[in-house]
Amino acid sequence: MDLTIDAMWLFLAIFLITAIIIKVANARVTSDPGCTRSPPPMLNIIALLKLLPTLCTKGPEVTMTYLYNKFGSVFTISFLWKRISFLVGPEVSGLFFQGSESEVSQGxxxxxxxxxxxxxxxxxxxxxxxxQEIHFFIDALRPSQLRSHVDPMLREVEMMLLTLLSLKRATLSPYVIVNIKQSMYSGKSVYISYRSTTIMKSTQLQDYFAKWGEEGVVDLKDELNQILMLISSQCLLGNEVREKLFGEIYTLFSGIEGGVNLVSFMLPYFPVPANHRRDKARIRLIEIVYDIMRSRKTCGRVEQDVLQKLMDSRYKDGHRTTEAAVAGMIIALIFAGKHTSSIVSTWTGACLLTHTKFLDVVVEEQREIMRKYKDKIDYNVLSKMETLHSSIKEAGRMHPATLGLIRQTQKNITVRTKEGTEYGIPKGDTLVNLVMLTSKLSHIYKDPEVYDPYRFRPGREEDKVGGKFSYAIFGGGSHVCPGEAYAFLQIKIxxxxxxxNFELKLTSPFPKTDWSKFMLEPKGKVLVNYKRRHLESN
Incomplete structure (x- = not known):
């Protein structure tokens, strides 16, 4: 981990300043005296400061694992007047995920x-x-709707992988229209839009591919990030963005992502450059979504995409969603879906390419499916890719996009550990469910530090045997991620x-987790050597 002591002291200074501001603005939160259960083991500020060297040199996961091993599945950190109670394991997670809003909320x-x-x-x-808005998402992403997204997703993957693996090295800069002969699946010509100041002819592209040949090295993380942005644009926002505005959309979402940082988390309106860029990007993105919606309404055009579903949604009182609400919801959905999927898909690649035993099994599964279904890819065929699904799920277990999920207690609550000990957590505590630690508990997962997709297959199913919320990287209960199935669909495609279509080899070291990011992604470039092929079913 590259966090320095100076950076940690800066963090503590910002935290202290923020705490003082909150202290002045709000009355001090005190515990309800009605909480009669014994409190969890507690660390005070002195004990916390002693852990700083471990936090700085080994990172949050190692630090939290140390605290779990020392104190158990429930412990509290007290910093000034702020109390944060941590939960590890499914046994203490029921109320966190399933409690009513009057008990535990996101505050x-x-x-x-x-x-x-x-x-x-x-x-x-x-x-x-x-x-109600979450239910709009669930309705728009239900399996019956997901089936219609498979073909657009396939087209984006075909076009991107046939071009970006080589086109990335070209000095192209605003729109290129590239005609690629022979789409991998359809056998037809396909077109993609790419930022450039000139129009590249198909013969120029063919010369370019001839120059670069059939193999090379790419940054897998960057390529998957772009592919998933294209998929999100097509399936969620529709053809209008995909065909005309993708370059601008990609840049604007980079501005939104840049606003997810430590300062923004604690002081979301603080006038730092990242927040300024975030605000400008949001304003422009909303304008783009407004234009698309108004164009559809003016022309009477109805599309089969998520944007249209949100436009047509109604609240319980009968009124339609507003343009502002739809724009915000679609931006949030694209942000969440693309970001998490990019992280999980990159870790999937790194894990599979490092563990050739499972890579061979997944490739053989593709051969078997090709024997049965030829080159056909649809929702039903994707559901047959059980080993690939387990491989993605295992990468997510070992490398979740977040250390923990956050709630706040609205009343005194009681949690019971697997040993039977009951602890009382008072009203006003911040709750952090350490899903990263839960996903590596040895009493749930055999050899939890080992990449083993078979643990999710019939006969083992360790996540189910371990109990509800043993696998909670997508959340759980009423706040479960509505896009989980959509994410798996994208990554499997x-x-x-x-x-x-490619022989792949990881050429850079297996990536470490980037703890400097709000969403935990692989650190640095994930370099992969590729060589084109067409997998034979026999």
Whole structure:
């Protein structure tokens, strides 16, 4: 981990300043005297400071694992007047995930998302409205809807992987229209839009491919990030963005992502450059979504995409979603889906290419599916890719995109450990469910530090045997991620195509986790050597 002592002291200084501001603005939160259960083991500020060297040199996961091993599945850190209670394991997670809003809520934890997505959706609106919006997402991403997204996803993967693996090295800079003969699946010509100041002819592209040949090295993390942005644009926003505005959309979302940082988390409206870029990007993205919606309404055009589903949604009182609400919801959905999927898909590649035993099994599964279904890829065929699915799930277990999920207690609560000890956590505590640690508990997962996709297959199913919330990297209960199935669908389409059409080898060291990022992604470049092939079913 590259965090320095200076950086940690800066963090503590910012935290202290923020705490003082909150202290002045709000009355001090005190524990309800009605909490009669014994409190969890507690660390005070002195004990916390002693852990700083470990935090700086080995990172948050090692630090939290040390505290778990010392204190057990429930412990509290007290910093000034702020109490944070940590939960590890499914046995103490039931109320965290399934408690009512009057018991455990998300509170104002995610206030930093308001300037990212706007004032008429998400955490800018009341709980009842927010829950209805989540149901809009669930309805738009239900399996019957996901089936219609497979073909657009396939087209994007085909076009991107046939071009970006080589086109990335070209000095192209605003729109190139590239005609590629012979789409891998359809056998037809396909077109993609790429930022450039000139139009590249197909013969120029053919010369370019001849120059670079059939093999090379790419940064897998960067390529998957771009592919998933294209998929999100096509499936969630529609053809208008994909065909005309993708370059601008990609840049604007980079501005939104840049606003997810430590300062923005604690002080979302603090006038730093990253927050300024975030605000400008949000304003422009909302304008683009407004233009698309108004164009559809003016022309009477109805599309089969998520944007249209959100436009047509109605709240319980009968009124339609507003333009501002739809724009915010679609931006939030693209951000969440693309970012998490990019992280999980990159870790999937790094894990599979490092563990050739499982890579061979996944490739053989693709051969078997090709024997049965030829080159056909649809929702049903993707559901047959069980080993690939388990490989993705195992990468997510070992490398979740977050250390923990956050809630706030609205009343005194009681949690019971697997040993039977009961602890009382008072009203006002911040709760952090350490899903990263839960996913590596040895009493749930055999050899939890070992990459083993078979642990999720019939006969073992360690996550189910371990009990509800043993696998919670996508959340759980009423706040479970509505896009989980969509994420797996995207990642399976991408990796199915990669494994069928390329021989791949990881050439950089296995990546470490980048703890400097709010969403935990692989650190640095993930360099992969590729060589084109067409996988034979025999």
């Amino acid at each position: 104002n934890t995610f206030e930093f998302t308001v300037p990212m997505f706007g004032l008429e959706n998400g955490f800018a609106v009341d709980y009842s409205t927010r829950i 991408i990796w199915s195509h990669l494994l069928r």
